Amino acid sequence: MLDVCLFGAGLIGSVHAVNLARHPRVRLRYVVDPRPEAAARIAAQTGATVADAATALDDPAVGAVMIASATRSHADLAAAAAARGKAIFCEKPIDLDLARTDACLAAVRAAGVIFQIGFNRRFDPSFRALKHRLDAREIGSVEQVIITSRDPEPETEEALAAGGGVFREMTIHDFDMARHLLGEEPVALFATGSSLVSPAYARLGDYDTAMFVLRTASGRQCHINNSVRASYGYDQRIEVHGSDGMLRAGNRAPTSVEHSGVRAVSTDKPLHFFVERYAESYAAELDHFVACVEQGREPEVGAEDGRKAMILCEAALVSAASGRFEPVRY
């Protein structure tokens, strides 16, 4: 039985809380959040105890921490957990600042603890199956990757102001997926962003609509398109072209019902947002983390993946301003 402390009782913290509570080999011992009522709500649902960070971190029974708190707290919590020898599951990004990210990861490495980053999409059953089939060379060698990643609706201006910007909060997942599927590190990145959806983004110097092109040393290419609004729901698709064919993975709909009527043949919109669309992936990434802790092995998606995706975010910010293919150095 692995005793876990959950940091963060917000939306993503709640998703993890439910999965932790359901996991047959996990005991969700503590939930920590600066907002007492949020922590209490999760505690009531799961039987966990509300605690402050120090109490939870100092309890030797706690074998692992799940960090789903505000981004600015990730690096400190991870370093503190590492110092106490606890396994760490950390939501992305590790930190908005690369130097702080590096310092945190150095501390983790020094402590020799297990560290998994929350790139949940790698655990989505369809994306995972696609990747296995790529690795089995069902379409030969990879040539181009196209990633469609569109949120159903813009963030509130408050959430935007608190966050790290669209590239670091949203595109970071796509950058990780690009690296994962290209099978080679991107060495150049082009980005362009616009303000077409909500003036709130522009007010913060951010973009609500963006396109990216990444390129590896051998010439493999990846396109990503992002928007913060898709009236038809969360749009999460992958398309990989190889020397021998194409593999695609599409959206998921709540039901298979199809209506044929006077005007059209219509089916369900895609599932609304990440909680629904990626429900299975959140459970599966936790399973993976628990198995790694139990068996003392390296998670499939770790500190380096978090850091490299951040480096791509930085390059994207530079490119969107410079209008050039920016070199990427890891």
Add this chain to the structure above:
Amino acid sequence: MLDVCLFGAGLIGSVHAVNLARHPRVRLRYVVDPRPEAAARIAAQTGATVADAATALDDPAVGAVMIASATRSHADLAAAAAARGKAIFCEKPIDLDLARTDACLAAVRAAGVIFQIGFNRRFDPSFRALKHRLDAREIGSVEQVIITSRDPEPETEEALAAGGGVFREMTIHDFDMARHLLGEEPVALFATGSSLVSPAYARLGDYDTAMFVLRTASGRQCHINNSVRASYGYDQRIEVHGSDGMLRAGNRAPTSVEHSGVRAVSTDKPLHFFVERYAESYAAELDHFVACVEQGREPEVGAEDGRKAMILCEAALVSAASGRFEPVRY
């Protein structure tokens, strides 16, 4: 908290056991099965206690029984549970004999206990959404229903010999769905059966391949096709034609991955069999049962539904022999 005793530790019993163990407002107290090792396996997984029927039924803490044992034991267990005032969830069929079915249901009615029959497909999210949209008259009034229901592979001869035949074990679900979707009781039924798949069925005087036509008093029609073998997996589809259009619900696949290659564009086969295909429906029918017990209300699918589906099975057996549209009297 509802304390439940599970009868039956076979395949379908195991499905229910997992859902009972996971349910937040249920305690799986006892598991009863003549095969001690099967019962022990479920007990180990779920924390239930292995017991004999008498012990479990006599424990006043047990508020409900879930009957997933061999068909021939259903009626007696249900009657015994009813006599002790326990809520009953009973797998279909109630009994292979209509007179015994009627006697059992009379006992249930006399005791005034809640009784739900295991027509899980009514709780499948896609079929349920289709039915809601029918009721909302999205396609006007129902005219024809087409039900495709094909198992991935034949039963073993041993299982066949122990069962009640294809119509009572397999088609019974389709007969219930036909009644549910037609919105009127079928009053005539035509059936024809063949032996095309496995001689074991013919040896037992049964059919492995069958087609049915049902008709209501107002002239609505329903076709069902069955086979005990579908090399591409469990095939479970519904199509309803109304005065203003068509609604369909299709199969579900494990992933959304699509491969385009030299020969074809291909996607996943449907999920293999009922455990995978109807996973959500088993959890949802249990939710419904628990809510009915808690609130003292009638389940959506009850004793009469079990009985009427059995009457349609009997008519089908007669029709397959007579080659006539047989009248159905309830």
Add this chain to the structure above:
Amino acid sequence: MLDVCLFGAGLIGSVHAVNLARHPRVRLRYVVDPRPEAAARIAAQTGATVADAATALDDPAVGAVMIASATRSHADLAAAAAARGKAIFCEKPIDLDLARTDACLAAVRAAGVIFQIGFNRRFDPSFRALKHRLDAREIGSVEQVIITSRDPEPETEEALAAGGGVFREMTIHDFDMARHLLGEEPVALFATGSSLVSPAYARLGDYDTAMFVLRTASGRQCHINNSVRASYGYDQRIEVHGSDGMLRAGNRAPTSVEHSGVRAVSTDKPLHFFVERYAESYAAELDHFVACVEQGREPEVGAEDGRKAMILCEAALVSAASGRFEPVRY
């Protein structure tokens, strides 16, 4: 160059006229129709000459006749053409009366002329590809066939009164397809019909909504469903289950455009009716006929096919009244 006389300048006659005029090895010489303006319209479009039947039939330059006139005239025209040694393409049905059908076919046989019946669906590219793949045993041996065949809207009462009823005018195509796909002759047929769409059908003792089950000697089964109204357009689908899998052929839509919006993901309705849906099949059946005339070989779909489909229509009429599986004797 094959000189052809077209009988009939109605809807189906016009379809054939366009294909005859476009065919590189055909000269549409005459068009014959009791309605002079209808004949004149086709003549103007195609360069054909309006003529009466006698003139056209007696012209030795005419090598073939295409009979697309009113049903009651088919048999006499075919017999007259046969007597003059002309190749015959005849729309279905040959005649509404089986004795007259037999007499006509005897005359054709005696004359030794080429005779093709207008079962155009056999030449639909998708249905044809499906049949080739069946014959290549891609799904092993055939076990069940399901044919969906639904018109977009009811006929006018006038057209109904002039025609031979739904089974002989509409289902006859499905009966031919059933024979074609089953690969064995149906020996028993069950039919049931209702009046759910338009009282005009019932007033004429006909049905607007029907279901059928056919069965071959070895136990292969076929279901057909018909309606005279499908709000979403002409619904023409085939599904064949074999020992090793399933083959399906679906509807065709005018475009591949897909719309994703707030309410649903929607695509085009199927093509509206037979002129659009089966455009390619009408051209292809003509190609086949011309090639058979040129090469003196038997068409793939001939007199016997027309006759057997009529016998199935007769059995269906009997069964719809008797409520029994009627034996079919050819």
Add this chain to the structure above:
Amino acid sequence: MLDVCLFGAGLIGSVHAVNLARHPRVRLRYVVDPRPEAAARIAAQTGATVADAATALDDPAVGAVMIASATRSHADLAAAAAARGKAIFCEKPIDLDLARTDACLAAVRAAGVIFQIGFNRRFDPSFRALKHRLDAREIGSVEQVIITSRDPEPETEEALAAGGGVFREMTIHDFDMARHLLGEEPVALFATGSSLVSPAYARLGDYDTAMFVLRTASGRQCHINNSVRASYGYDQRIEVHGSDGMLRAGNRAPTSVEHSGVRAVSTDKPLHFFVERYAESYAAELDHFVACVEQGREPEVGAEDGRKAMILCEAALVSAASGRFEPVRY
């Protein structure tokens, strides 16, 4: 009746020849090609006369020319036809050199003749329907366009050496489609190209695999991906994201047949290449040209469209070398 002279008896010339010969209001009078046997083959098929350019151009009966000859001859033939007052249909590109393109178009303008450029994809029924629905604001205002455009197989090295490179021969169609769908002129263009498929491209300093990002003044964005090899056939898809939803148009398959078997559910690959995929668009663009000539109106896609697409090609060549967002000036 419009008398037409066809220049060019190669693959695309043959496509046009068939459509010209079939068109009810066109007479294909001359076919001109430096390869006598190629011209003779088309003449034999269509009844046209083989002629040299001077004879054909000087015949006052010729009302229009269709230029489908080698790219380097387009500008001279167009200028010569313009000088003689003939309507011009010209395959893309007008010329590989922008100065020569401009000179040619000045001559056309001076002569005041009708000029249509062969951007056939604008006449594809699905793309055309998508554009109409965009214009009807079914998805609000356009934000992002994604164009997938992949050939089934690389060109021969000989054809490559004779052509103008992948951007000017292949991507030019996508650039036109980008302009058409964005509804605003692209003002910046980013391109990156790789050599992943065939060394022949690299030997000629060309790319076989490329990605593009275009941007308009208001910030609308367009991504194009190209490859010279798609093992599954010609891949031609469009996806447009707007403020209120998404519209897509996909590939077309030869049949609707679907096979379900032990390994997968599979459907036909897309149609193999442009002759099949765009058959309808070639006929429709000719219809449009003929109607414009008859009615003396401007074609929907004219000289300016040809020129602007060429300017985008030039910008792409510069960007692929510079690695920058290149400004586009028309």
